[in-house]
Amino acid sequence: MYSPADDHAFPDERVNDVLERIHQDTEIQTYLEAQNVNPVDRMRYNDHGAKHIEIVQHRALCLYDLLKSAGVEFNGARQQGLDEADEPVIIALAATLHDIGHVIHRDDHAYYSLPLAADILDRLLDEFYDLSDAIRIKGEVLHAILCHHSSETPLTTEAGVIRVADALDMERGRSRVPYEDGGRGINTISSRAIDTVSLRPGEERSVLVEIRMTNAAGVYQVDNLLKRKLKNSRLEDHIRIVAINAREDEDRLVERIEL
Template sequence: MPVPNNPVLAALLERINEDDEIYALWVAANVTAVERLGMTDHGPVHVKIVMNIACKLLRLLLDTGVAPAVTTTYGFGRTEAEVVVALAALFHDVGMAIHRREHETYSLFVAQEHLRRLLLAHYDPATATVLRSEILHAIIAHRAGGKPLTLEAGIVRVADALDMAKGRSRIPFASGSASIHSISAAAIDAVRIEPGQGKPVRVRIEMTNSAGVFQLDQLLREKLMGSGLEPYVEVEAEIRGETEKRLLTAFRL
């Protein structure tokens, strides 16, 4: 992920990419999700996609004057907002290495020591503690029924749901496992995030099959509602192609 004008985040990502223990946690999380439960990808590819989506959402919002919580509450800048969002995205599913149920809670204590070590390499103890708390809040708030209390947490919650394109179903299909999660993900051809017209962010979703509506109605809607991002994000979706009978031509949240 490009990290222009943020040397702290660039250095953190370099350290994470070189950390075999963190990578092993991502792999173990994917074993739980894909091999044991037949779900879609929850491993290293997923978390890096979520990080990229989250940082893109954050930058679009910052560019239109929306202030993150680390700024309004603590006076930190754009650098720290990006650090919170990026690290929360990378660690949000590590609890899946233990179990799917309550994995968001498990992610907190699995991520805790890694975050402490990473942040202390760049910040004084007090600042590192505050940032770690913000990251852990964003992690726990991505669970079903979670209530994000910060812009950053809402961004991570929505970004998690936006990793819905067909590539996410590749592993289950390759292993012969098909579920509503993998089938609906396979129906999503592309997710495009761009500046909006009525709102700062527009999410455009292109589907090739109406099965993709499950991703929008059951997953994205649940993550967007209550995220705090509702005033800032508009979602549009359309079904393209003529290979199936169209049950609907468009869907809007």
């Protein structure tokens, strides 16, 4: 979990101020509740609301911190002439707003998120930045929001972090692969097979993502969700994924798989 009070491998004062402002913003918090109605209540899919956003925020900032600790370079803010301190701001805002398009429809929600997020960013960024920097940060946030959808290719490392962090919300049935509540298809079964997801410094690569499964069905989830999101994320060379079947009371066909 990301904690503002901890020491980090990046300047964190600015992003911590932005996070505090996000948590106090009534419009944003209302969106995070309302965006769950279409996928959950009307389509009987899994959670895409406030809890999902909280998890993605934490995963994204923790992943960013590990990558920065390993010396991975980020190009989004830098190429816009912004400060290093703006990198986590871009990540935090994109993590917060990437799914608000669900209030319109789940299908193509990444595209619907863009105009809604743009309006919020116009208001919010004015409190922290002058017009020039606000426009540049807005563009980077919208790019990251768009590219969390696997059909679009991230052009910045910041956007890649959002893409991967979105997929890391997969513990105990929280997969980003949609499934119908109560269903028994492979998406449902494999999603519920994921027990825990942890991030830590890697040895061969910058970050190790360790996924503990309750049975081998979880491999489908890892392969069809996380591996797909990691592809073309700009982070393939920096993240190692290990999935472990932790169940002891079965004839384990799969004990460990590395991606």
